[in-house]
Amino acid sequence: MESTRGTVAELVMQGWNDHRTGLWFEGRSLTRHEVAAGAAARAALFADLLEPGDRPHLGVLLHNTPEYPLWLSAAALAGAAVAGINPTRGGAESARDLLHTECRVLVTEQAFRPLLDGLDLPGVRVLVTDTDDCADLLAGYEGVEPDDSRATPADRFLLYFTSGSTGAPKAAICTQGRLVAAGRSLVRHFGLGADDVHYICMPMFHGNAVIADWAPALVSGAAIALRRRFSASGFLEDVRTCGATYFTYVGRAVSYVLATKERPDDRDNPLRLGFGTEAGVVDAAAFERRFGVRLVEGYGSSEGGAAVQRTAGTPAGAIGRAAPGDDLAVVDPVTREERPPAVITGDGRLMNGNEAIGELVNRGPHHFEGYWRNPAADAARRREGWYWTGDLFYRDADGFLYFAGRTDDRLRVDSENLAAAMIEGILARYRGALSVAVYAVPDPVAGDRVMAAMALDDAGSFDPDVFAAFLAAQPDLGTKMAPRFVRVVEVMPVTATNKIHRVGLRREGFRCADPVWWRPPEESGYRRLTDGDVAGLVAEYRARGREELLPPAVVRPAVGDRRP
Known part of the structure; x- marks a missing residue:
């Protein structure tokens, strides 16, 4: 009860x-x-x-x-x-x-x-x-x-x-x-009860585990089951042993579970619901097919300022509509004007991203309670009477909201603003792509260049000609979106909460230990980045007074040291 x-x-x-x-x-x-x-x-x-x-x-x-x-x-x-x-x-x-x-x-x-x-x-x-x-x-x-x-x-x-x-x-x-209210809301939304068992496998120093898993268990009187540290290989065994019916996830956790070896009895488990963020449409569908468990992608500003709820009829790829009581809008962060509705094709491709993507704000009452000893950050969140989420979204003509990344992950290329998440969604269609991260590296003149890190099912299978042809065939890839640099990683680096470690990727830039392919200016194809190329690029940055923007160099293997 x-x-x-x-x-x-x-x-x-x-x-x-x-x-x-x-x-x-x-x-x-x-x-x-x-x-x-x-x-x-x-x-x-x-x-x-x-x-x-x-x-x-x-x-x-x-x-x-x-x-x-x-x-x-x-x-x-x-x-x-x-x-x-x-x-x-x-x-x-x-x-x-x-x-x-x-x-x-x-x-x-x-x-x-x-x-x-x-x-x-x-x-x-x-x-x-x-x-x-x-x-x-x-x-x-x-x-x-x-x-x-x-x-x-x-x-x-x-x-x-x-x-x-x-x-x-x-x-x-x-x-x-606020924690009790959050737990109560999830209990009502998902029909959680005292007979449920909440599996907490995400780290408890993170808000996801405490607010979305522990709190609703307290409210409903349900039991909790703890995993010392997340384990993809131990996930299903834990769920069966403790009789878990509900769990939460963030980041790459779902994809790691899907990467474990399939078994004919995978659907023999007590789970009925998973709730979290960043699983993605493809992985969520694959998880339900394999384990018979519905995943619900949600959005809630961790600070409590805005929430989006998934309801019946939410299109594939969308998070949902504004939660009751929230007055959410997608606005230009400079002019504060609302962005126009997104133009989305039948297969889910966004065709007017540069015009439709903006920052999600809550113009009504909100539950943000501030930051500890950080008045400047408080003011930035609450500026001009609105709550600014720091997250990029776009909205379709029916009012459904789609996540497009963090404002920190926005790139400015040739005076055009780009959302990293949108480019990632396109690159994720590439054959054999297991994980994709897009981030900015500085341009030698002004603004940014696009760099992508890609984990493939076979790290040595990257074919620059095939990749260039793939990009050319994507109708929603804008002229500024194609990556200048492509880093091929064997395993995508992640944080303790299984989110892609974008900060580390940005810090290393194109002078990293993994193989990097690049598209030189005025060229349409990609080729392997060599030490000579790097030296030429650094000289260009130095000549234009922007060398200090480059991260320190990492020892790179010679081109012949690894498979091309």
Whole structure:
């Protein structure tokens, strides 16, 4: 039965007298009562660790072990906020994130202890969960009953970091009330209930796992099943073992599962729904054919400012329409004028991208609660009374919205604005393409040039003549869209949340360790980029005073060192 309670703490409390299974992990389980009891003990310990005047902010640097939801629940009872620390950012960056969010306690595990070696963390108490010292501390609080009296819907609960594609990541604020509202919305939208089992395989330092998976489980009273780290090969076995019915995903996770070896019993599983972003139309259809599980692509600004909901009749490729209460528009970020409707062919090709693509804004009330200690970023999101998502979209004549990438991924080529996601959609049609990323490298004169990284089913099969002919045959490929450089990778680099690591690709540019093919000016075909070509390009940048825009060179193999 769905709860109508208004704080996360109250949702934790309702498990106190419930002895149904609440959590699965690596063959072990906890009842909902044991989860509530564990949360109460940790909340009391956390309160005693704080000094007078300390902000009740808790850093969590953990894999998806039971300790993660236990400390989230403890923070809710304590009226505290959790800053999820991304272990892939490195030690110095983790220290920056902890100090920026003013965490006075950091909960971690022995696997991440080396990450903290040598770091200056003044005033931060470190608890290592899988040690006798931590167990002894918690033993002193055994038997403490949960108390939700300190929590209110307005309490900060999450300080979760954005991806940080430019500069240091920003810590978005999510209150207890907003998290409960988000969980309640998903429960209603998808018909989730207490008999469901939510499989959490995405990292819990990321908003997707907490907001879209853990929160609706709390609201409905469902059990959760944890995977320490995402595993494509272990996905189906986990789902069957714990009886998972619902899961969330981001980035390339779905494609990695699809890349595992097919078996005749793949459809023999309890799943009924997957919810996430960036699976893509092709992979979503393939997943449903193979596993009998519907994937629903959704869009919600992680900061809470805008949402798009998929409804019956949503065309292939579209995300959906504006969620109830949102006044969404696709606008020119400079003039604020609405973009014209998209012209889309019967096979889903966008024919007027340069005119139709703009930034998605919410002109009505929104739930953005700000960034922690970042007034400039707050102002940029809220400028001129609108909420600016930072995401590119286009809208068809019937009002359906289509995602076209991040504003950070927009390229400006010969004074024309291009959306990387649109070019990626075209290149993904190339024979054998498993994954595609499009990004900007600086032009020697002004603006950008288009570069693409492509992972193929056979990394040595790239044929420059076939590729050039393919581009020439694409009716929706504008004259400025064809990549100047094509990097062929064996495996597409990804972040900890399985999203393509575009920042790393941009940083390396065309002077990378992988084979690169390029189309020289005034030429229609592609050829292998040589050291001599690179030297000539660098000299051109230097002559025009733009060499400093190039990323540092990476040691490149000679052309003959790898298959062409």
